[in-house]
Amino acid sequence: MKRKFKVSLILILMLLVFMSLAVNASEKGCLDCHSDQEYLKSKEDSKVYVSQKKFNKDTHAMFGCVTCHQGNLSASSKEEAHQNLISKPGTSNKAEETCGQCHTDISHRFEKSLHGTARGQKNGAVHLLGEEVGTQTWNDYCARCHADCSDCHLKEKDDQGNMVTAVDSHNFKQPTTSNCVDCHSQTGFSYVGWGEEYPESVHSKAGLECVDCHGEEQMHGDGEVHQSMTEVVDNNCADCHDNKKKEYNGLPVNQFNEYSYPHATHKDDLDCSACHTDWYMNCQEGCHLEEPPKYTVGELTSDDFYLGRYEGKVYTMTKTPLPTYPEVPNKDVPGHAWVVKVRHSWSDKAKSCETCHTNKKIYPQKLPTIKGKLIKKETVDRIYIDKExxxxxxxxxxxxxxxxxxxxxxxxxxxxxxxxxxxxxxxxxxxxxxxxxxxxxxxxxxxxxxxxxxxxxxxxxxxxxx
Structure with a gap:
């Protein structure tokens, strides 16, 4: 037993010495140039500044530059030093040989994840536009947006409040809500609010981050191939609000009362979002495109509130655009469709009965659906009450x-x-x-x-x- 302990101790010491040498070598090589702002300013080509003071505070500082970026430490010129260099080790196609050296399980799962492949976006485009046109649209536009490690773990706000890749700090951290909003803007802004007119959600006010509900497997994948977000996101309000033991910051979470009005009437037919969505951000034109779209699909608004059905329950819906086509090929409909979207502007105050029972406009009857179904006209007529x-x-x-x-x-x-x-x-x-x-x-x-x-x-x- 003692012999095994001594051997283990020796191996650990050797590893620490090796890592120390790697760090020192990296500092003498890479940081000789990349931590010298005056030297970098004198260069005309692309340059990357790294603050050694900031970098030394990060967990990864103990590994040195070449562990993630590779390259040639013993070189005396930039050209030789940058041979086989990985300039962006956080990108998905490099993760296995960079981040995956330590985070092996995560990198393997991420390769198949929706964040890593954007497969859900492609499937939505193909469903509505057909195989050929849908795939081309995805390749031209959507395929540029899939996430990598740096997008979530190395981004922070600049002086103007914009999310930027903080290369100088190399401060890798658990993603905050700001990271998520950077890509998931419409759902994200409905969560954190949009000025005084569009308030932040009750959960955001309580200090919850996105990752408090959407855990590690939803972000990195579970190792299985999934076709859309609905196969991955399995959270529901009952996880916290129908769990008497649930606490947040030491305080008990408000619990769902299935016998109260109107819960008792609607609990089997309506998703919580149908009543507790405070305001609604509908998809806007050209969100992700460099060139203007050929038609208008919507605007930021709090009163365009729509309902549809999905898996037997009523949910909120939105129009989602395919902003490259004024008409969907082979279908005589505009270039957008209805999709169930649970915006996150939740409130502890529910919608009034009048919101749903005196307004037929919230039940769309036209356009195809990517996910969910439109509520039939006969059902709308049956539940409608003429207010006057x-x-x-x-x-x-x-x-x-x-x-x-x-x-x-x-x-x-x-x-x-x-x-x-x-x-x-x-x-x-x-x-x-x-x-x-x-x-x-x-x-x-x-x-x-x-x-x-x-x-x-x-x-x-x-x-x-x-």
Whole structure:
């Protein structure tokens, strides 16, 4: 046992000595040039400055430059030193021989991941445009945007707040929300907010980062080949809000009450996002293109809120553009389609009943879908309530609200209100309230509404008033 311990100790010491020599060699070679700003300024070709002070604070400083960048340490000229140099070791096609030296499992999984391949974008384009045109569109535009290690682990904000690759610091770190927003701009900005008019989500206010929900396997892949994000992202609100043991920063997380109104009515049919999305960022024209698109697909707006179906539940939807074509080939439709998108502008305040039940415009009936289905017109007609008609109905004039009849835990029946005995004082009070003025009218209105919640107390208040 002692012998094994001594051997292990010797090996560790040898490794540390080797790493120390590599670092010293790197410093004498690479950093002789790359840490000298005055020298670099005198050169006309591309130059990369590395702050040795910043770099020494990073975890990777112990390895030295050649561990990741390769090249020739013993060379005396730039040309020789840069032989077999890997200038961007974080790129996907180099990860296995650079980052993968230490992060072997991650680099193998990342090769197949959606972040590493952008396969989901390609599949969406092919689904809508067909194999030939869809593949060409993806090659021309989307294929340029797949992520690499540096995009997530080496980017930070500059003085203007823009995300830039911080080469001088080499400060590799766990991605923050800012890193994610850099690519996932529409979902990202709906999470962190867009000025005073478009507030940040309740989770962003609480200090949660994207990685608090979207874990390591979702970022780097699980080693399997997946066709779209829906196969990878398996988070749901219940992970935290239907878990009594869940805490954040030492405080218990608010829990979902399946018996409360309107949860009891909608919990089996609606995704949480359908009610708790505060505002909505729709896809805008030409987000990722250098040249202008041939048509307008939308604008930043908080009121263009749309719903559709996916796997048996109602979700928020958006129009997603394919901004290279004014018309989708072989289909007589504009160059965009509906897709289920769960924007992250969540609020602890839900949408009102009126949002969905008095506005048919939120249920689109045209254009194809990439993911999800449009809600059928007959279903929309069935759940639609004409607001003006209701306002002028008996129930509307009495001031009833949706919850008065539709609360599951109230077990209200028509006869509860519509027996002669029960309805007579309500009608009489309503008549008096319509004729009254000032404080009397205000008191009678209050009593009239109280009949729907506590008839006994309402009767007592009415007798006292008389």
């Amino acid at each position: 008609r209701f306002k002028n109905s008996v129930h509307g004039m009495l001031g009833l609200e949706c919850a008065d009849c539709h609360q599951v835990d109230r077990t209200a029946k028509c006869i509860d209100c519509h027996s002669i005995e029960n309805i007579k004082p309500i009608i009489e009070t309503a008549d008096k309230a319509n004729e009254a003025k000032g404080d009397l009218k205000e008191k009678l209105d209050k009593i009239r509404k109280e009949f729907h919640y506590n008839p006994g107390e309402a009767n007592s208040s009415l007798k006292e008033l008389n």
